[in-house]
Amino acid sequence: MNYLLNTKNLKKYFPVNKNLFNKASKYVHAVDDVSFSVESKDIIGIVGESGCGKSTLAQLIMGIYTPTSGTIEFEGKSINLQNKRNMLAYKRNIQMVFQDPYWSLNPRKMAKDIIAEPMRVHKTVNEYDMDSEIQRLLNMVGISGDRMYEFPHEFSGGERQRIAIARSLSLSPKLLILDEPTSSIDTLSQAGILNLLIRIRDELNLSYLLISHDLSVIHFMSNKIIVMYLGKIVEMGDVNEIFNNMLHPYTKALMLAIPSIDSSGNIKKIEALEGNVPSAINIPKGCRFNARCKDCMDICVTEEPTLKKIDKNHSVACHLY
Numbered sequence: 001m002n003y004l005l006n007t008k009n010l011k012k013y014f015p016v017n018k019n020l021f022n023k024a025s026k027y028v029h030a031v032d033d034v035s036f037s038v039e040s041k042d043i044i045g046i047v048g049e050s051g052c053g054k055s056t057l058a059q060l061i062m063g064i065y066t067p068t069s070g071t072i073e074f075e076g077k078s079i080n081l082q083n084k085r086n087m088l089a090y091k092r093n094i095q096m097v098f099q100d101p102y103w104s105l106n107p108r109k110m111a112k113d114i115i116a117e118p119m120r121v122h123k124t125v126n127e128y129d130m131d132s133e134i135q136r137l138l139n140m141v142g143i144s145g146d147r148m149y150e151f152p153h154e155f156s157g158g159e160r161q162r163i164a165i166a167r168s169l170s171l172s173p174k175l176l177i178l179d180e181p182t183s184s185i186d187t188l189s190q191a192g193i194l195n196l197l198i199r200i201r202d203e204l205n206l207s208y209l210l211i212s213h214d215l216s217v218i219h220f221m222s223n224k225i226i227v228m229y230l231g232k233i234v235e236m237g238d239v240n241e242i243f244n245n246m247l248h249p250y251t252k253a254l255m256l257a258i259p260s261i262d263s264s265g266n267i268k269k270i271e272a273l274e275g276n277v278p279s280a281i282n283i284p285k286g287c288r289f290n291a292r293c294k295d296c297m298d299i300c301v302t303e304e305p306t307l308k309k310i311d312k313n314h315s316v317a318c319h320l321y
């Protein structure tokens with residue numbers, strides 16, 4: 001199988017409590033032994049509560065952080081952060097779209113310069129052809145090319161996110177990382193952005209890693225899903241398989257927490273997740289979810305479960321299976 005991206009046993013531990021000699025006594029286990037693969041045209045949804053390591057994982061893949069250990073392979077080649085030429089080519093292939101387009105777009109720059117910036121840095125388009133390339137990118141995201149002279153505040157929230165998407169496409173990447181791409185946008189514009197992302201994926205044969213707290217967004221967009229808890233993958237597989245046959249007690253609790261509307265129009269939210277996520281510094285012994293798990297057994301407080309394949313397209317890390 002030819003994978004676009006492969007992470008193997010990826011770890012990122014952040015040092016904390018440094019002493020006088022700059023030596024850390026403790027570490028935040030932000031990403032802890034994460035292995036997964038991305039195939040062409042995959043949309044992989046990544047879910048998990050705040051602090052479980054989703055953004056750190058994204059930043060490791062972007063080459064922003066150096067892994068504590070583990071490897072990242074792109075199109076079969078191992079990524080070496082020390083090799084500047086290798087990294088420049090790699091970084092063109094992977095682009096990120098952030099949660100809040102207002103903060104990720106420079107308010108003093110016109111849309112045309114925001115979109116052109118990566119092409120100028122990487123010298124992929126000459127200035128003579130730049131305006132027509134900017135118009136092409138704006139049209140691709142559903143914005144009229146003649147608006148390229150406007151500033152971020154002249155666009156709506158949804159339009160700003162479209163500009164951020166146009167900018168992320170300017171270097172013809174193969175993988176986009178979308179970190180909560182619609183969570184700061186009004187609900188009316190959200191569906192438009194999600195449909196746009198699907199259309200662009202089909203037209204350009206892209207793959208996405210889609211980080212979202214919103215499981216309905218993940219269900220709508222993704223073909224695969226990764227559920228993370230305290231730096232680890234606890235369940236992963238095909239989205240339909242997981243939504244029809246979720247196994248890990250944490251995944252079940254996350255699903256139950258999706259708000260539903262009852263017959264009288266009231267929004268109901270079941271609080272299936274009790275207690276807080278434990279500290280990522282003092283990792284609990286055994287299963288990391290044991291203090292919050294209703295199915296906890298003796299083995300769960302002594303032995304950490306490993307991620308096991310239950311089916312061709314379904315893996316889970318839990319002693320129940």
Ligand SMILES: Nc1ncnc2c1ncn2[C@@H]1O[C@H](COP(=O)(O)OP(=O)(O)OP(=O)(O)O)[C@@H](O)[C@H]1O
Pocket residue numbers: 014028029030048049050051052053054055056057280
């Ligand atoms: N630069 C850093 N230095 C130290 N700790 C960090 C750093 N970045 C993240 N962390 C810690 O690593 C853990 C994972 O954080 P991360 O931001 O990846 O979580 P997340 O899943 O993206 O959360 P959210 O849903 O709130 O965005 C958290 O405990 C966080 O406090």
Ligand code: SF4
Pocket residue numbers: 248249250287288289290291293294295296297300305317318319320
């Ligand atoms: S390993 Fe044990 S504590 Fe952890 S989720 Fe499974 S049953 Fe619950």
Ligand SMILES: [Mg+2]
Pocket residue numbers: 054055056
């Ligand atoms: Mg995050």
